[in-house]
Amino acid sequence: MSTDPLLLVSDHVAGDVHVLTVPDGAEAGRLDGRHLSEHAGFLALPGGRVACVDDRRGELLVLDPFGPALVAAAIPVAAPAEHLAVDPSGRWAAVTTGLGKNGEPWSDVLTVADLETGDATRVRARVGEPGVTVLGGGDPLVVLRHREPGALDVHRFADLLAAPPGCPTVIPSARLPLPDDGHGDAQHPGQGVVFAATGEGVHRARRAGEGLVPQPVIPWGADARGWYLRLDTRRPALWSTLRGGPADPLRWPEWTNRAWHHDLATDATTLTDLGPGLVFRLAPARDHTAFTRVHPDGDELVLLAADGTVRRVPLPAMAGAPRRGGTPWEGVQRRAVAASPGSDWVAVTRGGHGEVHLFDARTGTEAARLKLPTPLDHGGHAILRTRSDGAEGDPVGR
Numbered sequence: 001m002s003t004d005p006l007l008l009v010s011d012h013v014a015g016d017v018h019v020l021t022v023p024d025g026a027e028a029g030r031l032d033g034r035h036l037s038e039h040a041g042f043l044a045l046p047g048g049r050v051a052c053v054d055d056r057r058g059e060l061l062v063l064d065p066f067g068p069a070l071v072a073a074a075i076p077v078a079a080p081a082e083h084l085a086v087d088p089s090g091r092w093a094a095v096t097t098g099l100g101k102n103g104e105p106w107s108d109v110l111t112v113a114d115l116e117t118g119d120a121t122r123v124r125a126r127v128g129e130p131g132v133t134v135l136g137g138g139d140p141l142v143v144l145r146h147r148e149p150g151a152l153d154v155h156r157f158a159d160l161l162a163a164p165p166g167c168p169t170v171i172p173s174a175r176l177p178l179p180d181d182g183h184g185d186a187q188h189p190g191q192g193v194v195f196a197a198t199g200e201g202v203h204r205a206r207r208a209g210e211g212l213v214p215q216p217v218i219p220w221g222a223d224a225r226g227w228y229l230r231l232d233t234r235r236p237a238l239w240s241t242l243r244g245g246p247a248d249p250l251r252w253p254e255w256t257n258r259a260w261h262h263d264l265a266t267d268a269t270t271l272t273d274l275g276p277g278l279v280f281r282l283a284p285a286r287d288h289t290a291f292t293r294v295h296p297d298g299d300e301l302v303l304l305a306a307d308g309t310v311r312r313v314p315l316p317a318m319a320g321a322p323r324r325g326g327t328p329w330e331g332v333q334r335r336a337v338a339a340s341p342g343s344d345w346v347a348v349t350r351g352g353h354g355e356v357h358l359f360d361a362r363t364g365t366e367a368a369r370l371k372l373p374t375p376l377d378h379g380g381h382a383i384l385r386t387r388s389d390g391a392e393g394d395p396v397g398r
Contacts, residue, residue: 004386005343006065007370008050009336009356010036012381014374015056019065022345022384023358025370029070034061037081039098041398042383044391045090050383051115051397053081053095060084060095060113060120066387075120078109082129084397087136088189091116092157094142098129105129109167112142112160121161124169125153131185133194133396135207143212145185145196150178152196152205154212174211178203184229185396186238188264195238197226202238202262218262221269226260232284233393234341236264239289241279242271249327253277253296259289259304272310274302278328281398283339283346283384288361290346292335296324299335301348303361311364320352334379342389351379 006028007020012035019029035056043051049072050063062073082098093115097107108127113120131145140157153172160170184197192207193215201219205212218238220226226240244256257279259272277295279302284290291302292315299315315335322328333351339361346359356370383398385391 005340005345005384005389006048007338007347007356008042008063008065008383008385009349009372009376010038010052010381011372011374011376012036012038013377016374017063018372019070020356020370022343022347023368025358025368029065031070036381037079038378038381040081040084040095041381043084043086043397044383044385044394045086045115046392048385048387050385051084051086051093053077053079053084055079055081055100060093060111062115065385073115073118075113075115075118077111077113077120078107078122080107083132083185085132085134085185085187086115086395087134087140087157088395089136090392090395092134092140094132094134096130096132096144110142110144110160112157114161119161121163122167123160123163124167131182131196133185133187135187135192135194136189137192137207139210141207141210143194144172145178145182147182148180150180150182150198152176152178152194152212154210156210176205176212176214183227184240186229186231187395188231188236189393189395190236195229197229197240199225202226202229218269220260222258222271224256224258228280228282230282230284230398231394231396233390234284238262238264239282239284241274241282241291243279245276250325252322252328253324257293259291270308272304272308275300278322281337283337284341285339285346285361286341286344288339288344288346290337290339290361292337292348294322294328294335296322301337301346301359303346303364313359313364313366315348315357316350318351318353333377336379336382338382338384340384340386340389341391342386343384345384347382347384349376349380349382351376356382
């Protein structure tokens with residue numbers, strides 16, 4: 001049985017999943033022929049387990065890196081997976097479908113699954129790239145966040161799971177209007193509140209019976225917006241990265257980036273400048289929140305401490321990194337960042353080089369450089385877990 005903590009790294013292009021001990025990087029497990037959905041990401045489950053979707057095989061995987069067998073369950077689901085979420089208990093899962101390698105939305109299939117029994121059903125909702133959250137309680141609800149037209153659609157989980165075969169079309173039991181540019185979802189399990197990021201700000205709605213009641217929008221507080229939301233399981237707060245500057249993706253080195261932190265207890269928002277370039281996903285460690293910033297003048301790991309202190313750590317350049325005059329996501333290398341709220345370690349991938357840099361967030365020093373047998377093209381994806389870090393308190397895939 002492996003020791004705490006463990007790092008899972010997915011090379012979704014090569015089709016491998018590596019499980020490494022931290023900090024020595026010894027291989028504790030490996031899966032071959034598994035092409036995980038980078039967009040749906042990893043989802044923390046109770047007991048140090050992790051959920052993810054194999055896009056090529058069309059399977060929802062439950063991985064138990066601390067258990068006797070790495071693959072604890074494999075449940076058929078529709079692909080390509082766009083978003084993945086569970087209810088706060090970690091039992092009731094929902095997987096939406098998206099574009100995949102296609103130029104426009106084409107699939108309307110939603111899969112719901114019982115991770116305890118392995119039962120799963122597919123239904124048809126609406127073509128698009130819907131985000132998803134699953135509200136818990138005695139009667140779980142699936143909330144789909146749609147775009148163009150924007151809406152939060154509510155479905156009873158039990159109704160979806162009991163749907164007849166043949167992918168029938170389902171009608172939401174309740175609907176709330178939303179701006180058309182929604183992108184980014186989160187849930188506060190203790191309050192039964194869902195959040196959706198839009199250009200206007202963060203829309204929120206509280207569960208009321210089998211429906212939702214809208215609450216005041218949380219403003220971004222800047223001339224920018226977040227395209228990503230994450231619940232802070234260490235304290236009741238939301239995180240995002242606000243991207244501003246020119247809309248033209250060819251001018252991405254001029255994009256501005258600010259860490260957005262909204263305290264859900266006090267309703268106070270804090271903005272911290274991260275610097276220009278490409279910043280997207282973030283990872284919460286024990287006392288820090290980690291961001292990676294990609295820029296032609298040099299990449300860096302940005303560590304934001306709980307007291308607001310910012311530490312910037314240079315990262316080795318990537319061959320094939322985004323360049324001036326091109327977009328930051330087409331045919332280029334990227335980075336993934338991973339951390340655990342129960343640990344001070346932060347892992348950063350180096351796309352195309354098959355390397356993972358392991359940092360101690362307390363000092364900003366690189367403690368190890370782990371070499372993988374696959375290149376990690378496009379940056380791969382990663383998650384760091386301990387058995388009891390509480391990361392499952394954020395029930396949305398990242």
